[in-house]
Amino acid sequence: KANTAMSKGGKHKPKHKHRHGHGHKQQKKQDLRQQQQHSVQNQSKAKHRKQQKMLLRKMKWQKQHHQTRPAAADMTADTNPLTTTSASSIADNNPLLEERRSLPIWQHRRDLLACIRQHRCLVLISSTGSGKSTQVPQFLLEAASGSKQTRVAITQPRRIAAISLAQRVALEANNGPLGSFVGYKVRFEECVKPGTALTFLTDGMLLRESLLDPQLTRYTHIVLDEAHERSLATDLLFGVVKLAMHKRPELRVVVMSATLDPEPFCRFFPGSKLVYLTGRQYPIELMSVDRPVSDYVSAALVAVLQLHRSRPLKPTHDILVFLTGEDDIAELRHLLRQASQELRGNGGLLPLPLYAALPASLQLKALAPLDQTERPARKVILATNLAESSLTIPGVRCVVDCGRAKVRSAPASAAGSWIERLSVERISQAQAWQRAGRAARQAPAAATGCTPTPSCWSRCPNSRCRSCSEPAWAPHCSAYWALEPSSRLSFLC
Template identity: 45%
Template structure:
């Protein structure tokens, strides 16, 4: 065939191919649409649809009917073509006419095309009903592409105390049972009399009970009913976390039928919800420690219960030593140490072989699943796994463990976004976060009953391991990580890093799934990683944190021989020495290691020693009003500003508007001052991308500190805008944290460690010669957070005992040798 003939045929062949393709595409689209409508009618036939969904369904039916009519007309044309001549205009294979009809109806050009594309995308990820029967894909393809799903392998089972056949989820009727019936249903109730007898017969009792057994809420009530609060005595129950102290106190008040703050109250740092009538007092372990200052023998308490002792927080470990001493002095004081793990033998040995009372837990079997391969992004894996469980597993709420507020908020946002996109194609999924900075009303939502037909997913920090019991949890997702504080005494640097959790923590998390029914725990790591990479237990906090606050407290209680203090696990020798050195430098201790007058005042303030020194120094510089504000803002500094993903530029600009020459402390002062001038407005916070919740907490902290000023003999005064005085007062407290600019970047003055200004700082671009920082944290680099520009001469002014003039000289400054060169006068 000639080249010219071939070229002439190409356009015709293209047209023919195009017509065949369009005819085939038309058939496929109609089949897809009919299958999709059949599925939706089958799945959602008895579900009340929203207005938008009804309109969309009506639109799809209209398109289907038009396509059927068009197809029927085409078939009729074929029949007629055998009897008469028909002009072969190939319009049937082209969907232009149908598009035109739809465009006229919707009023949006190209709308039909967009809807078809969305429908095709939906069909790719939403396979159910007719399409599911055809493809035989797993059910979770309803939500996820095959490559997105996570493959788990069942490995082990945690045996329970109940038979697997026994599980039953709480019904609506059960949820409405009286509070007293719920109390009687708790595992601790059958042992009430035995427990009270054991407490009466022993001064110290170790209580071992699974989380959810009722020991935290019920034992203090049993003691109250038994008369331990007569003659004005009180019962103290300590919690390692303030969220737990608040939620447990609220629950007990509800069970006792009293108003929170009357007979039952809680006390946490900067918030006291108690009164003279309070006899059951839930508090953080740190608050009970501070009570030793005013009442070293705890004379107003008949019972002290140290709850969640297995968490081994810094304050809990210190409490052990102090309470052990007080118990020897006060034989009538009852001491209860409650733990949720099998580590009670150590507590028993520490308290002179105290007896252990075991409360059996209400546990069902829990199946443990591991991933086949490690997950690169555990946050994304969590979100995918939640949806996978939601679509494929029977009813039951989900508990997800993440490391902190930032991760929790990101995961909640991702889940809500994906659920929004899926609409009514999946059952309702309630996404509820829980972390320390969350307001009380939002924290309470996790304890509310899940509505019928819905599923609840609680995204929590490790507070949900033991401190909180959430009813209805059947599934647990454990990425295997937690945030852990570590401290390097050589550099004075604290780092809050994401690290693998211990096996003990992993088992606690898994146990959360077996409270109300046989559960499942999905671990987002391999079985090999569990066996070979996780530590057996978590290192006690006392061995990995700064001890300045604790040493100051112990010194103020008259405990001078810290090396021989009765620690359950002694802290590193080096960390203890550094704490003593810092307190000496701050003037809290004299050269004999005894508490000074200034040190006693510092111990009265419930803040870090450097912060309390700054507040005391504010009187000298007549700026206590401003320093109180700075101190309050520093207590919440990491959560002042927020950056919505869709308004990053606006948020950054709003933050820059608060910048003042001098540094980040003045920025915080400026934010609070402007907020106060707005009448503490929430609208002002919204407009300036400032977190109202954090500001309100800062105001509460400031009021508390202001109330303590009289006790430490500091008068209220203002610098009237002279920020040099404010900066000097801050330097008086934080002279220990200084850095200077060298040719190779910033280095700390004493340790000569290379450090960096945090990118969020107002001084990030300026690079001043001398800096003071609030804290040094290790993330991707050694970052200085909340930095302030200072002058080297101020260090000699506020801490001449700590710095020498030679240390503060610039080593790179060029100096002329003595007696070399002549003055202008000598030259004539």
């Protein structure tokens, strides 16, 4: 009776309350899921409205400024930025145009364009710092601005040179970020798109592309920069390009260098046009020691300290030191750190290494300008022949050259074998001029050599060609045997 009374009064709790509680929890979960779905839908709608507003603002801004250039995302594999906007109009909107016009090669721009249109191969000799590595590829685009499929490949002997040049040309082109209009290809890293017009790549990467495409049909123009640094890979690449020119009459080739003997290249490429361009943007003061030195690391330390005391800290007067390898760099870096603690009154010294085995992030750190707001210091870049060509390091006003470099060679007792070693040898005159040319690119500069001049230079060769004597044939044998049997030897003649 009590139970029935409590049930009638509505105060009795139902049995199996754990079952009813479980159903209540499921209802709560369903409600929570619905709320989450509604919130996601609201967020997507808000994002869509925001994108529509941004698109409307962009269209309104384009109408006001009369922009006709398409966005980078709209470029497909068959489109080229030059089909909608010519290279001249891109250059006119470039804030770095005045700096480009100040380069010595800009004065010969029309003559170069005329030679490129009239000849299939152009051998260009110009002094260091004239701007040929950054301006000639852009001149080629201007010469072929009417073509819809203009692709230019620019080879460099080193990875860091290809990356830094691509970054600079991307700023000068002012047509999208790096990788859209201007890109690069190096080992283990690519920053290109199907519509990329200018591609900076190492000679090994272009040689590897020739394995799949021997005629190099992807490119309409090929620029072989720093041709004086002849190696086995570059010589094979010259032969591949020559064969491609025979089979593709529309292919155009430009061979460039500052210290190059042009006669062998003019014979190798029949009908080529030889062009000399004189003029340096800024002068270079050459200094040398009185007598030869055996301990070139100590001599470089003395030269750096003398330049540090005689040169002002502001404006930036950084120092570039050329050494033979990583061991010498580590030794001189330790000595400079000790000397920097004693020279706090004249500003500190910040030694930064730069060699091939260094990670790419640390290599780019050595090339980046130094922040003087925190602590005034002078940057001292300790580099191997990695920085010998195609590099413009901001702020460098002085170059200290040890006059030596490590060269890969085979000992006389191991003739005909695959044994090789790295031996320290004196550099050639061409290498010495290339190293001195790393300065005087932004202001007048000085170059100091740890070898007497000109008595030592007279004993050095004008240039060094070791391509045929290199024992490391194995990495390039695949490219050689990929050629046609009738072309394996004839392409070197």
